[in-house]
Amino acid sequence: MASREHERILQDTEREQGNTAFRNNVKAALALANAVRSTLGPHGLDKMLISDVGDVQVTNDGVTVLEAAKVEHPTARMLIDTSTAQDTEAHDGTTSAIVLTAELLLNALDWIDRGIHPSVLTKGYGMSLDYALSEIESISRTSDEDDLIRVVETSLSGKISEDTRTSLSQLAVEAAKIAYKRSNRESIDPNDIKRITIRGGRVSDSERIDGIIMRKTRLDSQTSDKLTAGKVLILDGGLDPKELSLDASIRITEPGMLARFIERQKKELQDRVQTIADVGTNLLIVRDGVNDDAIPMLRKAGIVTYRRVERDDLELIARACGASIIRDTRAIDSDCLGDFESIKEESWESVDHVRINGSVGSGQTVIIRGSTQSILEETMRAFDDAIGVACGLVQDSSILPGGGAIQIALARRLRSFSTTVPGREQLAIEAYAAAMECIPRALSENAGLDGLDRILEITAVQASNDNDWLGLDVTDRSIYDMYERGILEPVRTTRQALIGATESAISVLRIGDILWAKQDPQTPDWQSELNQEDD
Ligand code: ADP
Ligand code: MG
Numbered sequence: 001m002a003s004r005e006h007e008r009i010l011q012d013t014e015r016e017q018g019n020t021a022f023r024n025n026v027k028a029a030l031a032l033a034n035a036v037r038s039t040l041g042p043h044g045l046d047k048m049l050i051s052d053v054g055d056v057q058v059t060n061d062g063v064t065v066l067e068a069a070k071v072e073h074p075t076a077r078m079l080i081d082t083s084t085a086q087d088t089e090a091h092d093g094t095t096s097a098i099v100l101t102a103e104l105l106l107n108a109l110d111w112i113d114r115g116i117h118p119s120v121l122t123k124g125y126g127m128s129l130d131y132a133l134s135e136i137e138s139i140s141r142t143s144d145e146d147d148l149i150r151v152v153e154t155s156l157s158g159k160i161s162e163d164t165r166t167s168l169s170q171l172a173v174e175a176a177k178i179a180y181k182r183s184n185r186e187s188i189d190p191n192d193i194k195r196i197t198i199r200g201g202r203v204s205d206s207e208r209i210d211g212i213i214m215r216k217t218r219l220d221s222q223t224s225d226k227l228t229a230g231k232v233l234i235l236d237g238g239l240d241p242k243e244l245s246l247d248a249s250i251r252i253t254e255p256g257m258l259a260r261f262i263e264r265q266k267k268e269l270q271d272r273v274q275t276i277a278d279v280g281t282n283l284l285i286v287r288d289g290v291n292d293d294a295i296p297m298l299r300k301a302g303i304v305t306y307r308r309v310e311r312d313d314l315e316l317i318a319r320a321c322g323a324s325i326i327r328d329t330r331a332i333d334s335d336c337l338g339d340f341e342s343i344k345e346e347s348w349e350s351v352d353h354v355r356i357n358g359s360v361g362s363g364q365t366v367i368i369r370g371s372t373q374s375i376l377e378e379t380m381r382a383f384d385d386a387i388g389v390a391c392g393l394v395q396d397s398s399i400l401p402g403g404g405a406i407q408i409a410l411a412r413r414l415r416s417f418s419t420t421v422p423g424r425e426q427l428a429i430e431a432y433a434a435a436m437e438c439i440p441r442a443l444s445e446n447a448g449l450d451g452l453d454r455i456l457e458i459t460a461v462q463a464s465n466d467n468d469w470l471g472l473d474v475t476d477r478s479i480y481d482m483y484e485r486g487i488l489e490p491v492r493t494t495r496q497a498l499i500g501a502t503e504s505a506i507s508v509l510r511i512g513d514i515l516w517a518k519q520d521p522q523t524p525d526w527q528s529e530l531n532q533e534d535d
Helices: 001-039 062-069 074-090 094-113 118-139 145-154 162-182 256-278 294-300 311-321 373-395 403-420 423-435 438-446 450-463 491-519 524-534
Strands: 047-050 056-059 191-198 207-210 211-214 225-233 283-286 304-306 338-348 353-357 364-370 396-401 470-472 478-481 489-491
Touching: 001 074, 001 353, 001 364, 001 491, 062 353, 074 094, 074 373, 074 491, 094 118, 094 423, 094 438, 094 491, 118 403, 118 423, 118 491, 145 162, 145 373, 145 489, 162 207, 162 364, 162 373, 191 311, 191 373, 191 450, 207 403, 211 311, 211 364, 225 311, 256 294, 283 311, 294 373, 311 338, 353 364, 373 489, 373 491, 396 491, 403 438, 403 450, 403 470, 423 438, 438 450, 438 470, 450 470, 450 478, 450 491, 489 491
Parallel strands: 191 364, 225 283, 283 304
Antiparallel strands: 047 056, 207 364, 211 353, 225 338, 338 353, 396 489, 470 478
16 A cells, blocks of 8 residues: 555656656747747837847847847757748748747646646647648638738838838839749749848838849959850859869979979969860859969950859859859860850949849849948848748738738637537647637737737627638727738748647647656556556
């Protein structure tokens, strides 16, 4: 009897430890979510980030805040990964994804405390996700031309000032559309659109230009600063005589030997330049350095050269000109070359730039202007998101209502779905529905409104008007049809946030499940372990 009692206490202690471990995991997620929750929405607070070395950055971008936090906790790290995935997939919705994950976990914890097994919750959450994703399809609508700009504008709200929002959104949509029209691929990559910043002028002076622009001057000022139509060779490497390998040395045993050695190296360089010239190169783009001895050789061959060109630019130029990027000059032929339409050096704000127009894709560059470095950085970050959203939209233009409307609509639909599920999963689906409401709650609270009241109000007006598009516009704190107000979200953003948050919550719950299984005699795992011991 005494030993049984002992066993029970032991088990209780272990279970306590299991639950504590799980609670700690969830707590880490909550702490992190709290750090970003107050940035959600256009009225979200800006955070001032101060790095170890004292650099100051002001932002209200969730993922920027998280990355600066340098969190070590594994659960918290996983949340950061979720938000990074969101950023990569949708270029927006990172804060929402984090806040949603934390809320899903918090609601799960409530049920776990009341004795519901974590595996019931993971199953119910999975069912909820599937249901929500299918409902999204029926709520969404296809956007027209003007809507695209309004969707991008929504994604920028709170990130940059009102007056620059529209011009930056127009710029992003224009660039994305052109990239899509010119590209013969299924999907377009936002990185196909080059972005540079120029200090000076206002953000609204930012513009889109055909061609790839680099902050560079040609290697040799005696060569021409503009060319029309010609052949480009792109070299991923340097134009140097072959370096001696590290452990090699030359032994000078007789006078004149060094001179002959140098002569031979020069000859080898000359041969390489000759090969480059022979295939018909007019423009040479080099990733690394170019040896000084090569400068007059290239000049003589009439080749304009740019060196130390970044890898990303090499790729953009290659794509725009239809060139291959080559590593070894000995293996080239004229097929490696691409065609450019023009190159031209221009000076902006007294900084030299070169513009290369390809003849295949032309390429395009967006020039972001701003008066200070910090404005430029924040604008660039906003534009990066804008172009990501815009590129996604030109491929899939289906949209959903913002302002918490979609989450309330999903919560309503999930609640009625839950009543059709007879098992305990019904509770999990209700918990999932309630978690959806964290978005409108945070939006309301960040706008100084009562979260609960707003949720109830939107739920009621949506139901009585049978309109899923009714949501909260925080600019005047009233409820409207979000389509009419232009507060719109790409389906891609909402879908990815739901998937990311649910998967992330489920994987944390699985940890709870494992801990639980080890300690709860009611679960099959524990039972089978006991049986094995008996055998
Ligand atoms: P995230 O990182 O999740 O994109 P944001 O801070 O960009 O976070 O906020 C996005 C949320 O703000 C979305 O739910 C969007 O619908 C909402 N939102 C944007 N503009 C408004 C507005 N005028 N009124 C209410 N909600 C808005
Ligand atoms: Mg956003």
